[in-house]
Amino acid sequence: MAVGTGFFAEVDEVTLGRARRGDLDAVASLYRTFATPVYNLGRRLCGSPEEADDVLQETFLEVVRSIPRFRGEGALGAWIRRVAASKALTRLRRRAGAGEATDLAEADEFTARDLAVDHRLDVEAALARLPGTARAVVWLHDVEGLTHAEIALLTGKSESFSKSQLARAHARMRQWLGRLGSEVHASRERRAVGAEGR
Amino acid sequence: MHLESEELLALRDGEARPEVAAHVAGCPACAAELEHLRAVARELAGLPVAGPPADRWATIAAAVEAERRGRRRLRTGLAAAAAVAVVGVAIAALVLAPRPGTRAAGAGDAAVSDLEQLIGASHQLESVLQGSELEGRVLSSRDAAWIVDLEDRIALVDARLAGPEPGLSREQAVALWLDRVELLDALVEAHGATANSPAFQRVSYQ
Numbered sequence: 464m465a466v467g468t469g470f471f472a473e474v475d476e477v478t479l480g481r482a483r484r485g486d487l488d489a490v491a492s493l494y495r496t497f498a499t500p501v502y503n504l505g506r507r508l509c510g511s512p513e514e515a516d517d518v519l520q521e522t523f524l525e526v527v528r529s530i531p532r533f534r535g536e537g538a539l540g541a542w543i544r545r546v547a548a549s550k551a552l553t554r555l556r557r558r559a560g561a562g563e564a565t566d567l568a569e570a571d572e573f574t575a576r577d578l579a580v581d582h583r584l585d586v587e588a589a590l591a592r593l594p595g596t597a598r599a600v601v602w603l604h605d606v607e608g609l610t611h612a613e614i615a616l617l618t619g620k621s622e623s624f625s626k627s628q629l630a631r632a633h634a635r636m637r638q639w640l641g642r643l644g645s646e647v648h649a650s651r652e653r654r655a656v657g658a659e660g661r
Numbered sequence: 662m663h664l665e666s667e668e669l670l671a672l673r674d675g676e677a678r679p680e681v682a683a684h685v686a687g688c689p690a691c692a693a694e695l696e697h698l699r700a701v702a703r704e705l706a707g708l709p710v711a712g713p714p715a716d717r718w719a720t721i722a723a724a725v726e727a728e729r730r731g732r733r734r735l736r737t738g739l740a741a742a743a744a745v746a747v748v749g750v751a752i753a754a755l756v757l758a759p760r761p762g763t764r765a766a767g768a769g770d771a772a773v774s775d776l777e778q779l780i781g782a783s784h785q786l787e788s789v790l791q792g793s794e795l796e797g798r799v800l801s802s803r804d805a806a807w808i809v810d811l812e813d814r815i816a817l818v819d820a821r822l823a824g825p826e827p828g829l830s831r832e833q834a835v836a837l838w839l840d841r842v843e844l845l846d847a848l849v850e851a852h853g854a855t856a857n858s859p860a861f862q863r864v865s866y867q
Contacts, residue, residue, distance in 0.1 A: 502713040517806050523721050586704040605702045630667040
C-alpha cells in the first residue's frame with residue numbers, strides 16, 4: 464500500500480565508502496540525496512518547519528557519527544529514515560515529558576475539541592491535528608510503509624500500541640474528514656482528466 | 662454488526678483473518694469504510710513534499726566540523742591524561758619498589774587501568790557541569806535541542822551500563838565509558854559555547 468517518500472534512492476558504493484571514512488564531500492552527496500525526505504518526515508511528524516530543520520541537522524550529525532558502523536544490511540535510505548524517525552520521536556517524547564498529550568487513549572475518542580470542528584478538514588489538516596505519537600504512527604505506517612513491529616521498535620512501545628494508535632487516529636480523522644472514497648476518487652479522476660486535457 | 666477500524670485496517674494492509682474479508686464482501690457499510698481508509702492513505706501519500714531551505718547544508722557541515730574538533734580535543738586530552746597516569750604509575754612503582762629485604766609491594770595495586778581513567782574523566786566532566794551555573798539561562802531552540810539530545814544519549818549509555826545485561830565484557834565497558842566521556846565533553850562544550858553566545862541571556866530557561 465505505502466510507497467515511501469524518497470528514502471530509497473540509490474547510493475553508489477564509492478560514495479558510501481568515502482562517507483564511512485569521514486569524507487565530508489561524500490556526506491554532502493548523501494545530504495543532497497536524502498535531505499528532502501528527512502526534512503519532510505520531520506515536518507510531518509513534528510509539525511513545524513523549525514523542528515523539521517532541527518530533525519534534519521540532528522539526523523545528519525548522527526549519520527556522520529554512525530555511518531562507519533552501518534553494515535550495509537538493507538538500504539542506506541531505510542537506515543537514514545530510522546535515524547530521522549528516531550530523532551523526531553525523541554522530540555515527541557520530550558513534549559510528552561513536558562505534559563503534552565501525544566497519543567490517543569480510548570477515553571479520548573470523543574472530546575469537546577473534536578466535536579467543535581464544525582467544518583470538514585482536508586487530510587493534511589486532519590493529520591496535523593492529531594496528537595504527535597498518533598500522527599507519527601499514521602505517517603510511518605500508512606505513508607512510509609513501516610510495519611507495526613518496526614514502529615514498536617522506534618517508539619519503545621508494543622505492536623498492539625502501534626495498531627491501536629493507528630485505529631484510533633483513523634477513527635478520529637474519520638470524524639474530521641467526513642467520508643472520503645468515491646468522492647476522492649472522483650476528484651482525482653477529474654484532476655487527471657483536466658491534466659490530460661491541458 | 663460492523664467491523665472495528667483495527668480489523669478494517671488489517672484488511673487494508675493485507676494482514677486480516679479470512680473471515681474479515683468475507684464479512685466485508687457482504688457488508689456495504691464496512692466495504693465503504695474500507696474504501697474510506699484506502700482513500701485516506703492515498704491522500705496522505707499524495708500530500709506535497711516539504712524540502713529544507715536551500716542553504717541548510719553549510720550550517721550542518723559547520724556543526725559536523727565543530728563536533729569533530731571537540732572529539733579530537735577530547736582524544737588529545739585523554740592521551741595526555743593517560744600519559745600522566747603512566748608517569749604516576751612509574752613513580753608509584755619506583756616509590757613502592759621492594760627494597761632489599763622487604764616484602765614485595767603489589768604492583769597491580771598501583772596500576773591505573775584505561776577503564777578507571779575513563780571513569781575518572783567522566784567524574785571530572787560531571788564536576789565541571791555541576792560546578793557551572795546552568796539554571797536561569799535562555800538557550801536558542803537549536804542549542805537547547807542539542808543539549809537535550811546529548812543528555813538523552815548519556816542516559817542511554819547509563820542505562821546500558823546499569824542495565825540487566827549480565828556481565829559486560831571489559832571491552833564493552835571501555836567502549837561505553839568512552840562514549841560517556843565523549844558525550845559529557847560535548848555537553849560541557851555545548852554549555853560553554855552557549856554561555857558565550859549572544860543568545861545566552863540570564864533571564865529564564867525555556
